[in-house]
Amino acid sequence: MNTIQHWINGAATPAGSTRTAPVWNPATGEQQAQVLLADPADVDTAVSAAAKAFESWRESSLTTRTRVMFRLRELLVEHEDELARTVAAEHGKVVDDARGEIVRGREVVEYACGIISALKGGYSDQVSTGVDSFSFRQPLGVVAGITPFNFPVMVPLWMHPIAIACGNTFVLKPSERDPSASNIMARLYAEAGLPDGVFNVVHGAKPAVDRLLDHPDIEAVSFVGSTPIARYVHEKATASGKRVQALGGAKNHAVVLPDADLEFAANHLTAAAFGSAGQRCMAVSAAVAVGGAADALIPVLAEKATAVTVGPGQDPSSEMGPVITAQARDRVAGYVASGAEDGAVVVVDGRELAVPGHEGGFFIGPTLLDRVTPEMGVYRDEVFGPLLVVVRAADLDEAIGLINANPYGNGTAIFTSDGESARRFQREVKVGMVGVNVPIPVPMSHYSFGGWKDSLFGDTHIHGPEGVGFYTRAKVVTSRWPHVDRSVEAAFDFPTHG
Numbered sequence: 455m456n457t458i459q460h461w462i463n464g465a466a467t468p469a470g471s472t473r474t475a476p477v478w479n480p481a482t483g484e485q486q487a488q489v490l491l492a493d494p495a496d497v498d499t500a501v502s503a504a505a506k507a508f509e510s511w512r513e514s515s516l517t518t519r520t521r522v523m524f525r526l527r528e529l530l531v532e533h534e535d536e537l538a539r540t541v542a543a544e545h546g547k548v549v550d551d552a553r554g555e556i557v558r559g560r561e562v563v564e565y566a567c568g569i570i571s572a573l574k575g576g577y578s579d580q581v582s583t584g585v586d587s588f589s590f591r592q593p594l595g596v597v598a599g600i601t602p603f604n605f606p607v608m609v610p611l612w613m614h615p616i617a618i619a620c621g622n623t624f625v626l627k628p629s630e631r632d633p634s635a636s637n638i639m640a641r642l643y644a645e646a647g648l649p650d651g652v653f654n655v656v657h658g659a660k661p662a663v664d665r666l667l668d669h670p671d672i673e674a675v676s677f678v679g680s681t682p683i684a685r686y687v688h689e690k691a692t693a694s695g696k697r698v699q700a701l702g703g704a705k706n707h708a709v710v711l712p713d714a715d716l717e718f719a720a721n722h723l724t725a726a727a728f729g730s731a732g733q734r735c736m737a738v739s740a741a742v743a744v745g746g747a748a749d750a751l752i753p754v755l756a757e758k759a760t761a762v763t764v765g766p767g768q769d770p771s772s773e774m775g776p777v778i779t780a781q782a783r784d785r786v787a788g789y790v791a792s793g794a795e796d797g798a799v800v801v802v803d804g805r806e807l808a809v810p811g812h813e814g815g816f817f818i819g820p821t822l823l824d825r826v827t828p829e830m831g832v833y834r835d836e837v838f839g840p841l842l843v844v845v846r847a848a849d850l851d852e853a854i855g856l857i858n859a860n861p862y863g864n865g866t867a868i869f870t871s872d873g874e875s876a877r878r879f880q881r882e883v884k885v886g887m888v889g890v891n892v893p894i895p896v897p898m899s900h901y902s903f904g905g906w907k908d909s910l911f912g913d914t915h916i917h918g919p920e921g922v923g924f925y926t927r928a929k930v931v932t933s934r935w936p937h938v939d940r941s942v943e944a945a946f947d948f949p950t951h952g
Contacts, residue, residue, distance in 0.1 A: 455485075455487065458487055460500070460656050462503050463650050463651045471490060475488065477630075479544075480545070480775065480779070481546060481768070481775065483780065483814030486543070487634070489630050490657055492656040492658035492662040496656055497665040500655075500656045501596055503651040504624065504652070507651030508623045508652075510649065512622075516569060520569060520619070522618075525647060526646040529645055537635055541607060541632065545604070545631075545733075546775040546776040546778060548773065548774065556608070559611030561898065562917050563615045565616070565899040565900055565917070566616055569616075569619040573922065575590035575591065581932070587932045591928055592927055593620050593925065593926055594697070594925060595622060595623070596622070596624075597617050597622045597675070597676070598624070598669075599614060599675075599676045600666065600679070600687065601677075601679075602678050603629035603778055606633075606635040607639070610636060611639075613626075618648070618652060622673075622925055623652045624654065625655075626653070627655075630657050640654075674698070674925065675687065678701045679701075680702060681862070682702075684700035684702035688911035699911075699913075700910070700912055701903075701905065701909065701911075702909050703836040704836060704865060705740060705835075706737060706738050706865045707845075708742065708869065709744060709867070709869065710743050711868070711870040712746045713870055713871045713872050714870050714871060715871065718891075722892075722893045723741055723755060723869075724758040726738040726867075727820070728759065728773075728774050729774065732838065732840040732841060734894070736864065736895075736896055737894070738893050739836070739837060739843065740843050742845050744847050744848070745849060748844065765812070766809075776816040776818075777817075785837075786821070789832045789839075789841060792831050793832035796829075796830040798832065799823065800822075802819075803819075804818045804821035805819075807819030820842075836862070862905070864885065865894065867894075885906055886910065887903070903915055904920075
């Protein structure tokens with residue numbers, strides 16, 4: 455049995471804990487590896503290594519940091535296939551989908567390659583007689599990232615390239631469900647020339663997370679996961695005096711107006727709902743069909759959901775793989791059952807799916823429920839699986855009201871051919887990321903990613919300009935260089951400009 459170790463101070467290490475967790479092959483249901491679970495002492499070892507490395511890394515030139523990021527970017531291209539197949543094997547998503555997350559994560563590294571511009575300060579000459587003022591930003595110290603299973607490459611890449619390029623050192627606690635990609639990333643950093651201890655990986659569960667949140671030498675924590683855990687991370691880490699950005703769950707709605715191209719909308723809704731088996735924080739899980747759009751949209755969605763090819767992620771013919779665990783499969787099936795009991799119409803039932811030769815895999819097929827209402831649990835909760843519910847609304851006002859009443863505010867979209875409706879929607883909807891005829895509006899790396907309401911705890915979004923601000927502190931210097939005669943008089947009054 456392969457044992458996946460931690461990566462601390464530039465090397466794979468078993469550290470002190472002997473506790474392990476299984477790493478499954480979701481396509482077969484068989485255990486393929488085990489991962490070490492860190493105890494608090496293991497976390498302390500990683501943080502100590504990061505703190506030691508910070509002493510020199512903070513003094514590294516911007517040119518040095520940029521060169522590491524350029525080299526990492528090239529290594530991500532060279533090792534894209536290795537990373538994608540590792541993700542497909544442990545997560546279950548299809549290889550091409552895994553390649554997509556690597557590319558989107560790599561874009562953040564490309565943004566970090568321009569860190570010299572992102573950290574550029576300001577200078578004001580002669581703000582007072584003989585006095586100049588200027589500003590710059592400095593790194594925080596040791597920072598941590600706690601990341602989910604659904605994007606084992608992309609989501610960590612939203613964090614550590616920016617943090618490291620800003621001069622911080624990093625401790626990553628990835629999901630123990632698909633841990634191997636993070637160790638590959640550590641190896642690539644080492645090959646890129648990053649000094650030992652600047653990037654560390656500790657695998658683990660709640661004890662490791664709690665130690666990261668409490669550790670006095672960690673200055674900031676970035677988190678992506680469910681809303682209950684995001685709230686917990688935010689409360690516990692801020693109580694320890696840390697900066698926190700905690701991205702929570704989602705219930706992303708896509709509004710379809712009667713003037714939309716229904717074939718186009720159905721194609722994109724199908725891909726957005728069932729891609730990666732619906733295990734995306736930006737997946738569309740609720741379609742809001744407005745007016746007469748519903749009766750025309752449902753049969754098109756049903757046809758496309760039934761046509762999705764489901765199979766092992768390593769199979770090139772597969773369009774959708776399994777969910778991450780047997781528990782996740784059963785949870786989705788439970789929501790289908792409860793929706794039907796509450797009065798929803800099961801148009802396509804993924805519980806009936808069987809993948810020949812992979813009967814033990816964690817498969818559940820694309821599922822479509824119609825006539826879902828806001829009172830139903832299948833609508834209220836984040837299901838996180840290949841389940842699309844259709845809610846009917848009389849007009850755009852009702853659709854916007856439905857979205858704004860939802861406690862989540864991560865992503866949303868509208869399908870329409872009317873510019874006025876689109877503009878009104880994007881201005882009135884209370885959601886952080888909005889797509890117009892784009893179902894998964896994940897911002898590019900030079901913008902920042904984040905939702906509103908219960909989808910974000912903390913003041914800043916992740917990566918991009920807000921990421922740079924999160925991982926640095928501003929410092930303003932006011933300076934005077936007096937003449938030799940030192941004739942400038944000191945004053946006991948509060949200083950004023952003159």
